[in-house]
Amino acid sequence: MPEANKSQATEAWRGSPGLLEELLEGVSESVIVRDVSGKVLLWNKASEALYGYSREAMVGRDLHEHLGSHHPTMRASLERHLLEQGHWEGELKRTTASGEIRRIEVRWKVQPAPDGKPVSIVEYGRDITRLSDIELESRLQAHRYRNLFQAMAASFWELDFSVVRGMLAELAQQGVEDFRGYFESHPEFIDAAIDVTRVVDVNDKTVSLFGAKSREELVGGTVAAFWPRESRVVYAESLLAAVRRLPGLSRETRLSTLDGKLFEALFTVCWPPGHHGRGPVLVGVIDFSARVAAEREVRALQSEFAHASRLSVLGELTASIAHEVNQPLAAIATNGAAGLRWLSRPVPDLDEVRAIHANMVSDAKRAADIIARIRSMASNRGSEARRLSPNQVVEEAVQFLRHELSAHDVDLRFELGEGLPDIEADRVQLQQIIVNLALNAMQEMTRAGCPGPTIHLRTFAREGELRFELEDSGPGIPVEHHERLFQSFFTTKANGLGMGLAICRNIVEAHGGRIWAENAASGGARFCFALPLETPAASP
Numbered sequence: 001m002p003e004a005n006k007s008q009a010t011e012a013w014r015g016s017p018g019l020l021e022e023l024l025e026g027v028s029e030s031v032i033v034r035d036v037s038g039k040v041l042l043w044n045k046a047s048e049a050l051y052g053y054s055r056e057a058m059v060g061r062d063l064h065e066h067l068g069s070h071h072p073t074m075r076a077s078l079e080r081h082l083l084e085q086g087h088w089e090g091e092l093k094r095t096t097a098s099g100e101i102r103r104i105e106v107r108w109k110v111q112p113a114p115d116g117k118p119v120s121i122v123e124y125g126r127d128i129t130r131l132s133d134i135e136l137e138s139r140l141q142a143h144r145y146r147n148l149f150q151a152m153a154a155s156f157w158e159l160d161f162s163v164v165r166g167m168l169a170e171l172a173q174q175g176v177e178d179f180r181g182y183f184e185s186h187p188e189f190i191d192a193a194i195d196v197t198r199v200v201d202v203n204d205k206t207v208s209l210f211g212a213k214s215r216e217e218l219v220g221g222t223v224a225a226f227w228p229r230e231s232r233v234v235y236a237e238s239l240l241a242a243v244r245r246l247p248g249l250s251r252e253t254r255l256s257t258l259d260g261k262l263f264e265a266l267f268t269v270c271w272p273p274g275h276h277g278r279g280p281v282l283v284g285v286i287d288f289s290a291r292v293a294a295e296r297e298v299r300a301l302q303s304e305f306a307h308a309s310r311l312s313v314l315g316e317l318t319a320s321i322a323h324e325v326n327q328p329l330a331a332i333a334t335n336g337a338a339g340l341r342w343l344s345r346p347v348p349d350l351d352e353v354r355a356i357h358a359n360m361v362s363d364a365k366r367a368a369d370i371i372a373r374i375r376s377m378a379s380n381r382g383s384e385a386r387r388l389s390p391n392q393v394v395e396e397a398v399q400f401l402r403h404e405l406s407a408h409d410v411d412l413r414f415e416l417g418e419g420l421p422d423i424e425a426d427r428v429q430l431q432q433i434i435v436n437l438a439l440n441a442m443q444e445m446t447r448a449g450c451p452g453p454t455i456h457l458r459t460f461a462r463e464g465e466l467r468f469e470l471e472d473s474g475p476g477i478p479v480e481h482h483e484r485l486f487q488s489f490f491t492t493k494a495n496g497l498g499m500g501l502a503i504c505r506n507i508v509e510a511h512g513g514r515i516w517a518e519n520a521a522s523g524g525a526r527f528c529f530a531l532p533l534e535t536p537a538a539s540p
């Protein structure tokens with residue numbers, strides 16, 4: 001029969017008078033239709049048999065009041081949940097016409113309203129009073145699971161993994177042992193596995209999160225549309241977890257909605273116990289995008305602060321910087337004048353002129369190096385982790401301070417460890433910490449008028465960490481300040497901002513390290529920071 005004729009026939013059949021009533025009377029399950037307030041609209045024969053009330057007695061009456069279904073508060077919250085989710089299933093105790101209490105397993109479904117009409121609720125009910133405790137418990141578990149599955153704010157999927165299990169078993173039969181290596185060299189295997197991972201069920205959150213129109217659009221299909229190529233390595237990891245018989249796996253990754261929008265997701269797969277046999281695999285997806293965006297903003301803000309603080313430190317060092325740059329320039333001017341004199345002699349001394357020129361070139365280079373150092377300190381660029389020699393970082397940082405230290409008569413003593421391993425870190429950021437700590441020390445010693453101000457700068461390796469220590473001979477840190485030193489905006493200076501140490505802490509922590517302060521036996525303050533010798537890439 002052609003399609004058009006078929007649908008005409010179906011329509012005609014559907015419209016036949018009394019058919020619905022006939023069908024409802026024939027089923028053994030209680031079917032009740034009610035409105036949102038609980039008023040009964042339809043009551044079939046099986047309902048009469050189950051509850052002992054006739055249709056005439058019930059239609060138009062309040063269902064819950066008549067059957068004493070449940071407590072009013074519970075009813076209100078159940079009804080709210082029902083209208084939000086569109087369905088609910090569970091177990092209720094109801095009282096029959098003869099006063100007997102029965103346990104009824106019900107399924108409620110909200111029937112969408114045709115134009116302008118109010119919604120109605122269809123209820124299917126079954127008497128489970130006489131089921132054994134074990135049966136009841138397992139039904140209860142099933143309901144709990146279904147309700148949880150539906151009600152959670154996270155996206156949940158039940159996946160049929162059986163074909164993939166077969167594919168993995170086949171690989172094992174072919175003698176593949178290094179599955180990770182195999183997946184890396186055969187990405188087409190992962191693509192094929194994704195193509196045959198079927199969706200058994202999804203909850204409402206999944207429908208909205210992945211941009212589907214309905215649950216039906218996803219159920220029965222494969223998961224291929226949701227795994228962008230860049231994230232398939234995480235799918236491969238979940239296969240490895242299955243091969244290794246791990247109970248589950250959780251990874252941050254990016255998944256795709258149906259219309260191709262990528263979002264940051266926490267993907268969790270959970271294998272049923274004894275999953276190496278059958279059973280659906282449960283997958284949970286939490287949308288992380290808002291958190292990742294917030295973290296990105298915090299990092300950008302920290303980086304802006306760190307930059308502002310570097311500029312303010314450079315501002316404090318203007319006199320030193322001018323002096324530093326001036327020195328080689330003055331030397332160039334002096335050498336240039338001397339060179340001219342040698343050339344103006346009746347017999348120019350070219351050897352002398354050559355030597356003077358060499359000096360001028362190296363002085364010009366020195367000036368250029370100083371400018372380059374200042375420019376990198378002043379620039380606002382992202383973090384760059386490089387392999388660095390710790391002592392070289394310290395020595396370069398001190399270049400910024402040389403003039404300032406001598407202007408304040410500060411004696412700077414180095415105790416730099418020998419043969420220290422390189423670290424992976426951002427050069428400018430580490431120098432920023434050292435300059436900050438040294439400036440603070442100098443300011444405290446000057447403020448307190450300490451005689452013979454001294455700074456000890458130490459580097460050494462200890463217990464898998466590289467330590468930097470800066471100890472001064474100032475007044476030390478009052479006990480009550482210890483807790484707050486590294487907090488933003490803590491300052492005891494009239495013109496202080498209180499951001500220096502907070503920024504130092506951000507930088508150190510972004511390098512996977514820690515920073516702290518203590519008072520030395522001599523009474524001065526000692527600021528220490530430690531970086532792991534295997535330093536992760538920095539980020540502020």
Ligand code: ADP
Pocket residue numbers: 440441444472474475476477485490491492493495496497498499500501502525
């Ligand atoms: P600011 O320099 O703007 O005050 P910091 O965060 O760099 O901000 O320092 C916060 C506070 O920590 C200082 O105001 C001071 O009270 C204390 N502090 C820092 N370094 C030392 C030090 N070497 N000795 C004693 N106190 C210090």
